[in-house]
Each structure stands twice: as structure tokens, then as C-alpha cells.
Amino acid sequence: MPAHITLRQAGRLTAAAAAIALTLTACSSAASSPSSAPGARAPASGGTYSAGLVTPTGGIDPLTATQYGTMFAVGLASAQLVIVNPSGTIEPQLARSWAASADKLSWTFTLRPGLKFSNGRPLSATDVVSTFDSILGPGSQSPAKSSFTGILKSVTAAGPVVVFHLERPYADFPYLLTGADTWILPAGFQDTNWINDPVGAGQFIVDKYTPGQGITYRKNPYYWDAAAVKLAAVNVTFYSSDQSELLAFQSGQIDQLNSVPAAVTALGSRYRQQRSGFAKFDGLTFDTSKAPFNSVAVRQAVAWALDRAAIAQTVYAGQATAGNDFAFFPDYRVQPRGLTSRSANPAKVRQLLGSRVISFTITTYTDEQTYAQLIQQELDATGSFKVNLNVLTEAAYYANGPSSPWLSAPVTLTDWGDRLPAQLYSLIYQPGSAWNASRYANPKLGALVSKFEAASSAAQRQALANRIAAIEWTDVPVIIAAFQESDVYLGNTVQGNFPNGLDFSGGFDFRGITVANS
């Protein structure tokens, strides 16, 4: 029969292929190979929590972590001086108490007694000083440096007390200490890839890291509030696609899932969600130095043409708060008042533009393409705009160099994380800022922001906030249509509520959470 010979021939090739494959499989056992869960960890009362994250790239290091996945991986094992809770107040972590000096130019933070790192070494004020020296130092590669430039002059230690010396008064200074990449590291820490020797003061200790695959953690007995941490272990698995993360969550392999529109549609109300603060806003930024967006009327017309409710529904699956074109996150303790909320108003658009048709191209990157398409759809429907899209990969969008698209294209769509209004001003609105893609310059606004941070009375701050927001709202160099909530789906075996948001500002706090493992 024919099959006889063919199988023999096929068999020869299969044998050859098998030989190659087996040799390589043998090689792999000498090389680093993917690992599974540590397995033989006897579960304590709390169980093992499985998290799924986007594969981190570029190393996992507390000083340079920028992606959410990387920050999660670091945050599980590290701690900051203070964190922010969901109602917007600062909570003590490594620091027990803090106070500003009378002249507001220095802040004193007192550390808890008996703090230790995960390797048993004591954590003292010198470690804090050393960490901030690394962040602020001349050779620092940490993105956190930009949060402190022009604000923090130096840090000194005296016993259990850390003193932060400021260049100018800054009422929200403690919030800066909850920012990204401000985890406290041991003094003398070499700034190489931290994950290779992960020491931190957080709730968990890194057990095993497999590049491109996952990290396993066990509970850190030296954490200052270890008694409140019920989980015995945390398994982090890396995923490179939303689709596989969603499917893994549905089949119970991971216990949490960030809410993206497709997930919300698929999961509906079958799983509970945990509110976790605000994640970001996506700013439609105009280059105000060139036509047609050097005219305020045109920028305002775009702002009045957008249907913000539809944006919140379509882009963020309804899990967003509408924005009104000023850069104050809804959970910030001072909210501007007295401004009309913008919503789709065709009459106003026609009033501002007349019969003109404005053509422009929105340049953005792949993660933003749904929002960009929606903007295009809405603006084209008014008949006064003609919008094209230029969607780049993330790497191409943020490419370095003088003509980097996100800083030089006429209209861009860029996301910004949860930061103080003053920080957002210095990044996006301040003239001379490296990130000011809109080339907007308004010295009055700068003066108001400085006064805002220097002011102490609540009434003063409110009045200043109103004026700041009014300028941002009127000049609208950046359209802020919505603030995305950072909601997380939790698997059915997860019990308890997360005390703080699962983000760098909330400290990746797993106290009180248990998982009913089989």
C-alpha cells in the first residue's frame, strides 16, 4: 500500500526533526526554562493570588519602572513612605507622621521604629536619603526625577527623621512621595536590574523570576504590618495580549483583570469589580503655534463638538468620569467650580467656525486608536471638520529625537497618568517643558499654579483652583474629555476588599485579601 513507503520517508524526516528537537530540549534544561508555580508552598490561611500583567520590558527596577506591569511587579515587594487612599488622603506607610515647617520650605517625616528590608536588614532614614539621592542625582535615569525638579532641593536624615528641603513651598508635597518610582531602597543599592537581587520593604518577597513569563512571590514577614497581610503567596503571569488575559480570567487561571471595554462587554456583571481610583486621561493636544489651532475659536469648536458621554461609554466602557478640559483628576481634594460643563453643542460649533471646514490629522499610537476613530467619527459628523488618522506603534510614537511624533505632530492624543494638577501643569502647560507638545505659554497660569502650591488655607486654594481651571478651560490647548477609572474585575475566589487602589499611589496593597484556593 502506498502509505507504507510514505510513512517510512516521513519517518526519516521525523526522526531527524526529533533528534534536533530533543537535543535542544536537553539544552534548555541547562538554560533558563519557563517555570510554573512554586507548587510545593504549603498554603497559609490566605491562599495564593494569581495576577496577570502585560509582559514588562526594559528591566524591572524600582527607579525606572514606568509600565503598569513593571510597577505592579516592583510594588508588591517594595514600599513608599506614604500612600494615598481612595478618598484622597495621605496614609502612613513607612513613615509614621509628617509635618511641614513654618516657612513651608521643609517637610519632616518620622519613620516607624523597627522597620526592616526583606533580607532582614534594618531600614533607617539613611536609606531614604540614599534613595532620593539616586532619584535626584546627576546620573539618575529615573523618570521620577522630573516630578521633583524645581521643587525638592535635598534630603537629610537625623535619627529616625527624614527632612526634605524644598526650593519653594509646595502644599501637596506628601503626594509627590506617592508618585511612581519613589519606593525606598537600601543605601548603597547598585542601580542595575533590581529583579536580579530584589530587596524591598513591601508586603511580599520575590521568589522566582522567569523573564518573559512570570514572577512568584511569598509573604514578607518583615513588612511593618505583616499581620494584616493574609495571602501566603502571589503568582504573577505575564501576558502579551488582552485576549489571552481575558480568557485566562474567564477560566479561572488569574484572579484579577483590568477593565477594558471588551472585558466589560464579555464579563458584564457576573464578576465583582473593585474601584481603584483613576488611571489616566487621554489628552487631545493641539499645537497652538501653528494654524489652524493657533486660533482659540477653532480649539474651542473641537471641544464643543465632542460627545463626552459617548466617549466615556465607547472608549472606557462607561467606566470613566467626564472631563471638562482642565487637568484636575476627580479624586484630587480640591475641585474647581463655576465652569460650564462642555458637551456636544453643534450650535456653538457653528457659531465659532461659521462655514469653515477644518482639516487636520490626529497622530497617535495603537492603544488609542478606538478613541481616535471615535473623535474622527464625531467631528466628521458635524460637517465642520475633516479628520484623518495616523496611528503609529508605541515605539514609533515616542521615538527619541527632535521630531518625535508625540511632541511635534500638529494634533496628538497622549495619555497621562494620575498626577497632581501642579505636576500636570509643569508637564503639559508650562512653557519650556520638554513635554509641552502644545507649545502653550501663559505666564499668568504659571504664577497661579505656584501660588496654588504655596497657599495654605483651603479657601485660598479653592479660589486659585477655580482660576487655574478657568484659564485651562478657556484656552483649551489640551482637550480632556474623560478621566478613566481604574477598575479591576476580581475572580470569584477572591475575598475581601482592597483597602487602597491597585496602583503605585495606593501602594499595591493586598492587606485583608484572601483567596479560597482549592
Add this chain to the structure above:
Amino acid sequence: MTIASPENGLPYPPELASASAGLTAPRGLGVLSERHGRALTLLGRRLIQIPLVLLAVSALTFWLVQLVPGDPGRNALGQYATAAQVHAWDVSNGLAGSVASRYLHWLGGFFSGAWGASFVYLVPSRPLILGHLANSAFLALYAFILLVPVSVLLGSVQAYREGRRTDRVITISLMTLSSVPEFVIGVLLLVAFAVGLKAFPVQSAADATGDLGQRIHATTLPAVVLAASYLAVLARMVRTGTAGAITAPFHRTAVLKGLPRSVIVRRHVMRNALIPTLQLLGIYLGGLLGGSAVVETLFNYPGLGALMVTAAERKDTVLLTDGVMVTGVLALLALLLTDVCMILLDPRIRFGNAEG
């Protein structure tokens, strides 16, 4: 006109074979050693040429990836770092200096076993690549085992039933299967079997170093998707080759000689049918071993394909070039293997002047 000869490793034209060996073609062990000799010569020549090809490939890759827009330092540090900080990162990760000097530096390191470090993952590149390669090879082998017997069987059946309904139905079914993108098939399978029936895990990397049975179970879905995407092509080539062999002159000669049908099929048809098939397999084997980025991404399988796509997108020159070298060696060896097989299987040598 150049004449095929042992030196350039090409099959003998029949007229020379009969001239040198008399009217009857050499048979038995004499044939074997002659053919093997030619195969060895080919092997020798190609083993010298392969390193040159690889050198060209590495230079091409290294240079090409510089064209990708983006900057590894910016990718690593994100949008909040200053330009100066990005530059400092670049310098500390060996990204300063001209392309040529970095290439030579890499090349020197490659030959001495120090393959450099990936700046996307910040780990040494060699264990990362070899580990992922082993995973891809495992998956490829599994897919191969599923693929070859099925496609050979289907292709032969189609050839013998050529033109009839069975042939048509199989052709259209396989075509449709191969025309739907891999990731759609993969997601459908995942939704049906992993989420719906819960018969397979969603994440194929589970227990990759666990026991073999578990590993096979976990990698079944991606292997099926991989096999499905090559099935139509391979079955088609088998079908064409077999059908062509059935209609070829030497076949008629063999029939005229009065050989029994089973002998004809076994000795003549199958050999000729397999030649184009083996060529195709050689090309695909290299690609299979290198890993399919789409399948690996979808099933979260730690294979070489997905690793290299990440390296290409994020401009990780060292990781990408190392990876391309490794897959290059495999692809070239696979091609060599099929070229050697083609010589060993060529039926005209056995039958000398029996054609026409």
C-alpha cells in the same frame, strides 16, 4: 553547457548514467554508495557555504533593525524621562557608537559564546534564546507529528481520487481552513475548548518543565492551530507530486515492464511525489522551529517567534540578531537536509535511461 557531475552535486542526466554504466543501471549496493558519495559532497560544500550565508544574514539583520523607528532607551524609561536620561540609558546599555562598531563588537562576542544581553529583558541573551527555542521546537515537533501523516494521507487519497468528489471536498475544506487567519482559528478553539469545555488550559506555558504528559496536554491547542495552518499546503503538494508521478513517463514504462501495481506505487510514484513535498517541508521546518509569533502570542507560549517579534518591534538589536542567527542555522540545516534527501530519493538514478 554545463553537465551535471558529481562535483556540483546534481542528479545525473540519464544518458550519462547509461553511457558510463552500460545498458542496465547499477543496482543494489553500488547505487547506494554512489548516491551517498554525491550527497556527502553536497554536504561538504554547503557546510562551508552556510557560515557565509549566516554572516550575510547577521549583517543584514543588524543593519535593518536600525531602521525601525524608536529608541530602546525611550521604550525602557517611558514618556516622563528627559532626553538626557534616555541618552544616559543608551550609553550604559552599549547603544552608543556607530552601527559598524557595534556589529563587530557583537560578532566577536558571538563567536566566543558571549552573545550579549537583551535590553528589552535585561538578561543574557543566549539562555533566553535557547530556552525559548526549545519550547518552539517542542511545539513544532508536536505540530509536525500531527501534520505530516495527515497531510500525506490526505494528499495521496486526493491524488488517487483526482477529479472526483472526494478530492473536491477535501480540497475545499483544507483551503477554507488555511484561508482563515491563524489567530481566528486559535481564538475559536480557545473559546470552545479552553473556556467552554475547559478541556485544555488557556495558558500553554503552564508546567512547561513538568511531566511530559501534562506538557503535551497544555500544548495541544497551539499545536493543532500550527498544524492546521500548514496542512492545506502540504496536502496539496503531496497531491500534486503524487498525481504528477502517476502520469509521468517512467510510470508508463514501469507499467509496460509488467511490474505489479503495488511495486510501481511503492518504488516509483511515492519517490517522485515526495520531491517537491520535501522541498516544501524543508522551508517550513525552518519556519516551524523558529516559532510562530501569532500562535505563541495568543496562547502565551514562551516561544522564539514571539520573542523575536518583540525584539524587532522594540529594536532590541542584540536579541534579534542572536535569534535570527539561531533560526538561520536551523533553517539552513533543514534546507540542506531536504536537498540531501532529494538526491537520495531521485528515482532517475536508479532507472538510468528508463524514461521517454
Add this chain to the structure above:
Amino acid sequence: MDLVPERSASTGRIGTVPALLRRPTFVLSVLVVICWSGAALTWHRFGLNPYDNTGQVLSAPSWSHPFGTDNLGRSVFARTLAGTGSALAVGPAGAVLATVIGSVLGVISAYFRSWVDTALMRLFDVLAVLPPLIFLIVIVAAFGASSPALTVIIGVVFAPGIARIIRAAVLVEMGKKYVTSARLQGESALRIMAAELVPNVAPIIVIQATLSLSAAVLMTATLSFLGLGQQPPSPDWGLAINQNIDYIETAWWTVIFPALAVASLVVAVQLIADNIKEAWS
């Protein structure tokens, strides 16, 4: 088993067209291709709009929206029809280019052998060894994803594989009597290659052309999957699948219809080629 005499090139063409028209799969496939081509050229005359919001988001197929709507409220029916343009632009052209380059070089390589063969084969090895996806990613990232660029890239990427196969087939032909007799008769190399060799390996060339067509279409879909293909809001099928794959459980129509469109076009082309090949011999 029937014995089929070997044909020389010219006799195959007589009687092919009527023979083809008697084959149902051929006729059906040609109709499919004509329909898609027609859709590409005339969809905008039917008042379909692939970009506007119909007001219903993620709605299932119904009488008003035969293929349902996607997450931006756009009609999937309109988008599927409008996406034919980009599918027909790149895939076939790229496949044709690859086949032409590959066949020519394969025939030349097998005919002349010696250093020409070695040099060409090693050149192809260099291109074949580069993983095609990586090559494409790098080139597309560098030069953009416009249709002409994609066509050239796909042509260059698939040509070496085709050349190898054509070369193998031509090598088998080279040993046959009609080639040696043509050479002895003093026919020029070009005539031998064009008039004798190519027609006899024509079936294999046709198969390779259709295989590379399907590969090209799938490759462009994969590029869209990785975000390197057509620009949004293009209704390109690959891009549509990429953007909507997350909705496959809750809004399957946004993925399945573009996927079926891809499949139907590719299958139709392959069946046409199949039928031609069979009618020829």
C-alpha cells in the same frame, strides 16, 4: 490506473476554456471573485457608509444591519464590502510579483547551474533564512505600510521559496529527452526556457502563485494583527479582525464576517487555479 501521455506545451490550451466552463466549482469561484471585485469598485454607490455611527453599538445581525454593528456603531456589512479594496490591492499583486520573480530566477538557476545556481541559491538562502515576519516588521516599521510598499515587500519575501521549488521542478525536467534534443538542435537558451521548460512546469508555477496569494493575504492580516498594516479607520479585513478579536465572545459578527470574507476570496482564487490546472492536463 490510466496512462496519460506526456503533452508538449501547445496542445494543452486547445479546448481549455469550454472545459473550464463545464466545471461547477470554477464557475462558482469566478462568480465569487467577480462579486468581490465588483464590491470593491461599486460599494459606495449603494449608499453604504463604513465610517459613520449608526446609533446602535455592537448590535447583532438584523434586517437593518445584515452583518451587525461594531463597537463604534459602524455597519459591519458596509465595512466588509468596503474592505475588499485593500484586500485586492496588496495580496494578488504581491503574489504575482513573487511568482514572477521566483519563477524566472528558479528557471534561470536550474538551467544554467554552476556558479549562477550557487550564487542565486545562496542569495535565496539569505532571504529565506530571515524570518519573513521579522523582515516584514522591520521593513514596514521603517518604510510604512502603504499598498505599493507592502506589495514589493511581499513579492521579495515570497520569491525565494517559490524559486527553490521551481528550480527543483525544472531540474527534474532538465534530464528529459526533449530538453537535450532541443539543445542539440541549437535552440537558444531563452527559447528553451520560455517555450519548453516554463510550460511544462506551468502547473507548479500556478500552484505556487495561488499558495503565495493566500500566504500574502494572511501575511497582511497578520501585520494588521500586530498593528503594522492598514491605518484605522480603514475597513481592511485584517485590521477589522485585529481590532475586534477581543469581542469574539460577545460580538462574534465583528470578527467572523471579515474572516469569512478573507477565506472566501482566497478559496475562490485557489479553486480557479486548481480548475485551470486540471483542465490544462
